[in-house]
Ligand SMILES: Nc1nc2c(ncn2[C@@H]2O[C@H](COP(=O)(O)OP(=O)(O)O[C@H]3O[C@H](CO)[C@@H](O)[C@H](O)[C@@H]3O)[C@@H](O)[C@H]2O)c(=O)[nH]1
């Protein structure tokens with residue numbers, strides 16, 4: 001349902017070089033019931049899905065490591081990020097997307113995943129909704145090396161840690177990615193691993 005208090009006045013395309021950056025003017029009724037005009041830049045890079053793969057027998061999780069330029073530009077010395085497997089939705093739904101990304105990035109072919117939560121990760125500037133899942137894996141599901149698509153120059157390293165090791169990496173600062181922290185904490189709270 002649209003909010004009747006909001007009226008989009010103008011949407012100006014600033015960049016569609018890869019994803020879409022718009023400058024949007026809109027009127028917004030403030031707390032005193034007066035319409036005020038605001039201008040905000042909005043980055044639309046679609047929606048995404050991420051998944052924590054876990055094994056209850058070995059008490060392990062699968063994570064990935066890859067270079068993330070924006071973090072390199074903002075204080076991450078090596079630019080490398082340890083993250084749960086994740087990717088953008090194509091035209092598929094979140095569940096299909098996360099199963100596809102899991103195979104591309106980690107080499108595990110999952111049949112079943114469980115939805116945890118839907119979240120806006122950066123609601124002041126990025127439109128993206130991230131659909132987060134957990135899924136059980138074992139060695140019978142390994143069908144390839146993973147590593148991501150060569151065509152997309154992904155160069156993704158696949159890592160297996162015990163759950164306790166991974167969880168401790170939040171506190172030590174080795175894991176700083178929000179979706180990864182959220183899913184590891186979910187697993188801890190629910191006693192999944
Ligand atoms: N050439 C080019 N390629 C780009 C650009 N931006 C992204 N790409 C490429 O597009 C591909 C997207 O890969 P996915 O696996 O689908 O997405 P992701 O980058 O892993 O995104 C996931 O993590 C993000 C960060 O946490 C999440 O925001 C996102 O929802 C998703 O979960 C990557 O190969 C990336 O390098 C660009 O400006 N130019």
Ligand SMILES: [Mg+2]
Pocket residue numbers: 085086087088105
């Ligand atoms: Mg990815």
